[in-house]
Amino acid sequence: MAYGTRDDLLRHLADAVEGVSAGHPTRVAVDGPPAAGKTTLADELAGVLRARGRHVVRATVDDFLVPRERRYRRGEFSAEGCYLDAHDHGALNRVLLDPLGPGGDRRFRHAVHEDAATSTAPVDAVLVFDGVFLLRPELVDRWDLCVLVSVTLDRLVARAMVREGRVSSRAEIERRWRERYLPAQQLYAATARPGERADVVVHNDEPQRPAWETRAR
Numbered sequence: 001m002a003y004g005t006r007d008d009l010l011r012h013l014a015d016a017v018e019g020v021s022a023g024h025p026t027r028v029a030v031d032g033p034p035a036a037g038k039t040t041l042a043d044e045l046a047g048v049l050r051a052r053g054r055h056v057v058r059a060t061v062d063d064f065l066v067p068r069e070r071r072y073r074r075g076e077f078s079a080e081g082c083y084l085d086a087h088d089h090g091a092l093n094r095v096l097l098d099p100l101g102p103g104g105d106r107r108f109r110h111a112v113h114e115d116a117a118t119s120t121a122p123v124d125a126v127l128v129f130d131g132v133f134l135l136r137p138e139l140v141d142r143w144d145l146c147v148l149v150s151v152t153l154d155r156l157v158a159r160a161m162v163r164e165g166r167v168s169s170r171a172e173i174e175r176r177w178r179e180r181y182l183p184a185q186q187l188y189a190a191t192a193r194p195g196e197r198a199d200v201v202v203h204n205d206e207p208q209r210p211a212w213e214t215r216a217r
Contacts, residue, residue, distance in 0.1 A: 032149030042130035061131025063111035079183030148198035
């Protein structure tokens, strides 16, 4: 386990990215539960990589949601629905991860909708992609580097109260997290074992004083 400042962590992650030799754009997953801080970490990592002269493609699983009626077909508070029905992983592979992978033509789209612009990435580009459930079986073999952001469950709920409190009541937030989001994360952990598949696990309970573990592939 390593400990340091936020800058130390970002330097370590950027070095890990630059240590990947793939022959195609490097696809980096920044995985973790809602409110863990993965989007912020991915944004910061992208900034560090750009400062080092890398071309960065920044994308998120939130742009690969399926239509609302499909997302909630098992019910608004279904954990299984959260894990199984929320995202279009086939489209994610088809329009973004596979084009940037081995044998791909590097022509990609950031989002699932058909009017999203098509771009071409240079061969030494880095895709920094954040989202939930990224190390699941449908996606895990598409990543060249996997970062898992970890936060204790109670702290996740406390952060959600701050983040969502302006649009939802405390009771609504509590129910959504206790019945849908947290059980979905537990289902993910039990079935996909993301902690065993990640190259780097970031313990982000204290974002300015993070700890991290680097795993051998």
